[in-house]
Amino acid sequence: MQSEPTAQPIGGSPSGAAVTVVFVTYNSAAVIARAVASVPPACPVVVVDNASPEGTGWVADLPRPVDLVAMPANAGFGTACNVGARRADTSYVLFLNPDAELAPDAIDQLLAAVARYGAPAILMPAIVGEGGRLMRKEGSILEKVPRGARLAPQEIAGDYCTRFVHGAAFMMGRDAFLALGGFDEAIFLYHEDDDLSLRATARRIPIVVVTAARVVHAGGRSSTPSFGQTFRINRAKMHSELYVVEKYGRSRNRAARLAFLGAGCLLAAVLLDRHRLAIRAGKFAGCLDGVRRNAPPTV
Structure with missing residues (x-):
């Protein structure tokens, strides 16, 4: 080198x-x-x-x-x-x-x-x-x-x-x-x-x-967590995932991903797990949004 x-x-x-x-x-x-x-x-x-x-x-x-x-x-x-x-x-x-x-x-x-x-x-x-x-x-x-x-x-x-x-x-x-x-x-x-x-x-x-x-x-302590912030962060995370997958020409079955995330939301709600619900719901919303470029959420 x-x-x-x-x-x-x-x-x-x-x-x-x-x-x-x-x-x-x-x-x-x-x-x-x-x-x-x-x-x-x-x-x-x-x-x-x-x-x-x-x-x-x-x-x-x-x-x-x-x-x-x-x-x-x-x-x-x-x-x-x-x-x-x-x-x-x-x-x-x-x-x-x-x-x-x-x-x-x-x-x-x-x-x-x-x-x-x-x-x-x-x-x-x-x-x-x-x-x-x-x-x-x-x-x-x-x-x-x-x-x-x-x-x-x-x-x-x-x-x-x-x-x-x-x-x-x-x-x-x-x-x-x-x-x-x-x-x-x-x-x-x-x-x-x-x-x-x-x-x-x-x-x-x-x-x-x-x-x-x-x-x-420490991990996850860069800012103060909350239900809303966890939701918004995971929505942004899904936007990024979809963008990178598209950028490198990889296809993903979005309908299957939505079904999986929707089931995860229901399970988290039944278990009264607010943190997991915020994660799954944020990713579900991001998957519905599709690819977002330069459209930052408020996190």
């Missing part, structure tokens, strides 16, 4: 100052301070706020200065990430969810992997839940990984290549990310990492999990 030009200190390896950490927030005041505090002092931080209804007053309480970009409207996760990448002026960008925290040496481990594997490459830390469970992305909406083909955590020894980017935390050369087109801005929320993975693999850009680099991800 050809090496990508980087800002390098004496010694030949890029330093933490070569990495900008990009956060995208939406009503994330409850979690963002811990995430920002986990970023090494040498790394610049860009926070792109997607017009949070709660505002951005929390910036004054952050443990360190950040470069805040306040979007005039909620443009979606991928669009905001692209804004953050363009705002950065370092060789690398690391995208991190606001409910995730970097281990103290995570960026050093990722930069050491740059020296090992060259560039361009997408480098992902090992993502673990708060209970210590390893969270791996097992396939995408277009490339399923059968359960029997999945590795158990104890079978993983060292770094490994995968075909799937986990959007919660990954690092890439800034210029390489932008040359790849960044995230597809027609996708408002969810599956933008599936699409990025497909484009990266088509260009033979490796996706490497660096197991010594760790990120703790």
Whole structure:
């Protein structure tokens, strides 16, 4: 693999100052301070706020200065990430969810992997839940990984290549990310990492999990949950799924999907499971809507 030009200190390896950490927030005041505090002092931080209804007053309480970009409207996760990448002026960008925290040496481990594997490459830390469970992305909406083909955590020894980017935390050369087109801005929320993975693999850009680099991800805490928000998020998720399936020329039986989701709504209602009902009903509504481009819901 050809090496990508980087800002390098004496010694030949890029330093933490070569990495900008990009956060995208939406009503994330409850979690963002811990995430920002986990970023090494040498790394610049860009926070792109997607017009949070709660505002951005929390910036004054952050443990360190950040470069805040306040979007005039909620443009979606991928669009905001692209804004953050363009705002950065370092060789690398690391995208991190606001409910995730970097281990103290995570960026050093990722930069050491740059020296090992060259560039361009997408480098992902090992993502673990708060209970210590390893969270791996097992396939995408277009490339399923059968359960029997999945590795158990104890079978993983060292770094490994995968075909799937986990959007919660990954690092890439800034210029390489932008040359790849960044995230597809027609996708408002969810599956933008599936699409990025497909484009990266088509260009033979490796996706490497660096197991010594760790990120703790709370999951689902980037904004305050509610029935309405869960419904809207899952409606958007279905819009994204239908868009990506259409983009890559894959057909899906929408009538069968509607029947499955409708049955799921009924079961959730019978069980009085409001959370599951919001998920199934949101996806049912999104499936009825069909493909939506650049028509963000209020989430």
